Amino acid sequence: MLRVKQEIIDEIVEHGRSEAPLEACGYLAEKDGVVCKCIAMKNIDASPVHYSMDPAQQFGAIRSCRAEGLAIRAVYHSHPETAAHPSAEDIKLAYDPALSYVIVSLEESSPTINSFIIKNDKVSSEQIEIIRAEKMTTTITADVFQNLRGIGCPMNLVKTKVAFSKMQSGQILGLILDNGPPINNVPRSVIREGHEVLSQEQLDDGAWSLLIRKA
Amino acid sequence: MIDFTEEQLERYSRHILLDDVGVDGQEKLLQAKVLIVGAGGLGSPAALYLAAAGVGTIGIIDSDSVEISNLQRQIAHFTKDIGVFKVDSAAEKMQAINPDITVRTYKEYLCAANITKIIAGYDFIIDGTDNFPTKFLVNDACIFTGIPFSHGGILRFNGQTMTVVPGESACYRCSFREAPPPDAVPSCAQAGVLGAIAGMLGTIQATEALKYITGVGELLTNGLLTFDARTLTFRKINLARQKSCPVCGEEPSITHLVDAEQSVCELKSEPVAAPC
Numbered sequence: 001m002l003r004v005k006q007e008i009i010d011e012i013v014e015h016g017r018s019e020a021p022l023e024a025c026g027y028l029a030e031k032d033g034v035v036c037k038c039i040a041m042k043n044i045d046a047s048p049v050h051y052s053m054d055p056a057q058q059f060g061a062i063r064s065c066r067a068e069g070l071a072i073r074a075v076y077h078s079h080p081e082t083a084a085h086p087s088a089e090d091i092k093l094a095y096d097p098a099l100s101y102v103i104v105s106l107e108e109s110s111p112t113i114n115s116f117i118i119k120n121d122k123v124s125s126e127q128i129e130i131i132r133a134e135k136m137t138t139t140i141t142a143d144v145f146q147n148l149r150g151i152g153c154p155m156n157l158v159k160t161k162v163a164f165s166k167m168q169s170g171q172i173l174g175l176i177l178d179n180g181p182p183i184n185n186v187p188r189s190v191i192r193e194g195h196e197v198l199s200q201e202q203l204d205d206g207a208w209s210l211l212i213r214k215a
Numbered sequence: 216m217i218d219f220t221e222e223q224l225e226r227y228s229r230h231i232l233l234d235d236v237g238v239d240g241q242e243k244l245l246q247a248k249v250l251i252v253g254a255g256g257l258g259s260p261a262a263l264y265l266a267a268a269g270v271g272t273i274g275i276i277d278s279d280s281v282e283i284s285n286l287q288r289q290i291a292h293f294t295k296d297i298g299v300f301k302v303d304s305a306a307e308k309m310q311a312i313n314p315d316i317t318v319r320t321y322k323e324y325l326c327a328a329n330i331t332k333i334i335a336g337y338d339f340i341i342d343g344t345d346n347f348p349t350k351f352l353v354n355d356a357c358i359f360t361g362i363p364f365s366h367g368g369i370l371r372f373n374g375q376t377m378t379v380v381p382g383e384s385a386c387y388r389c390s391f392r393e394a395p396p397p398d399a400v401p402s403c404a405q406a407g408v409l410g411a412i413a414g415m416l417g418t419i420q421a422t423e424a425l426k427y428i429t430g431v432g433e434l435l436t437n438g439l440l441t442f443d444a445r446t447l448t449f450r451k452i453n454l455a456r457q458k459s460c461p462v463c464g465e466e467p468s469i470t471h472l473v474d475a476e477q478s479v480c481e482l483k484s485e486p487v488a489a490p491c
Binding site: 154 | 216219224225228231232234237238239
């Protein structure tokens with residue numbers, strides 16, 4: 001099983017696309033069992049059907065990985081026009097059985113990515129687990145809250161300004177504003193005064209809930 | 216920090232909404248003290264606007280009573296007020312507009328003997344007097360006490376105003392050394408005045424007071440604004456502080472307050488601090 005961070009998958013695809021129609025190649029380095037670095041290498045063959053790495057660049061990559069506490073985990077390359085399976089040449093040139101061989105196919109509009117273990121010219125498929133970054137769900141809570149339901153313009157803005165005047169810079173004001181002119185006008189005015197609207201969402205009754213950071 | 220009542224929030228909402236005034240500016244206004252010298256043509260609009268704006272303490276000094284000839288331009292006074300002290304009439308209108316504020320009335324003629332005591336504690340003074348001796352007296356007393364003021368004058372179709380911040384900007388005497396001889400310049404009573412220009416000039420003076428208190432914008436300092444209502448032409452004449460100024464210069468010759476001579480006929484017909 002090859003465990004790869006989502007952003008590394010994205011980098012591999014991006015590298016492949018940037019080199020197309022030539023093949024792109026590089027190393028994947030891991031830490032704590034997860035591939036967390038994509039090292040793009042130069043394809044000195046500059047060919048659409050095969051690749052070779054520059055030995056000097058290879059040594060450099062290995063050295064810098066060691067310095068960063070990373071280990072080379074896989075070799076990747078792209079197939080700009082063909083499927084994500086090793087060619088006869090890929091198999092022949094897979095010298096290191098300890099590494100995985102990752103191939104990204106760009107023949108379809110949505111890329112396919114596969115990993116293989118190649119031992120003694122024998123190819124076996126390796127499962128890839130994509131590790132997605134934990135969803136950032138920090139809850140922001142208001143320091144001061146004002147329910148301005150039923151309060152029209154401009155008194156809703158007056159009350160908002162009064163609330164801000166009693167707050168410290170950086171504190172968060174929670175507001176409930178009516179739909180219509182209030183939601184159209186109040187955020188615009190507070191932004192003009194330099195405050196930052198962090199979020200704005202409509203509630204079931206049509207009113208809006210806002211979080212605003214005081215400038 | 217003042218906790219505004221709901222009524223105050225509504226009353227002052229148009230100030231609070233202004234970016235440059237806002238809650239802080241309105242608080243400053245409520246805490247400010249402004250003295251208006253003269254409850255006449257200039258003092259009337261200034262008093263009404265400053266009261267409406269919520270200037271917390273407004274003093275108004277005038278020794279006159281309302282006459283029917285005042286009503287053409289002195290808009291704080293109504294026909295029913297004829298015979299009433301101008302300061303009482305003005306105070307009634309100011310409190311009617313805004314019961315939120317304190318009005319102090321002085322039924323006195325401002326002179327060298329009382330001016331220092333009367334102006335003490337005020338943040339800004341509006342000169343709405345109708346005579347040169349008092350204008351120079353206000354200037355000198357403000358220079359001595361460091362209180363900023365707005366000078367204003369109107370005659371016929373013309374008005375002029377400048378703001379003086381003692382120690383910082385040109386004072387009235389930097390440009391106008393001394394009062395002209397008695398009767399050299401006619402008074403409103405002699406030359407006439409278009410009523411509405413009292414409003415034009417008095418509201419400029421009120422605006423300067425509000426700007427000074429809230430710190431908004433740039434004051435009309437080091438410049439005399441004049442206008443001619445017939446063509447509605449405004450001019451701003453640049454002025455500079457003079458080292459040779461007899462009151463705010465390097466070697467002042469005026470070191471204490473004195474009452475300048477007043478025209479005898481003026482004293483009779485239109486007694487003292489009654490502004491145009």
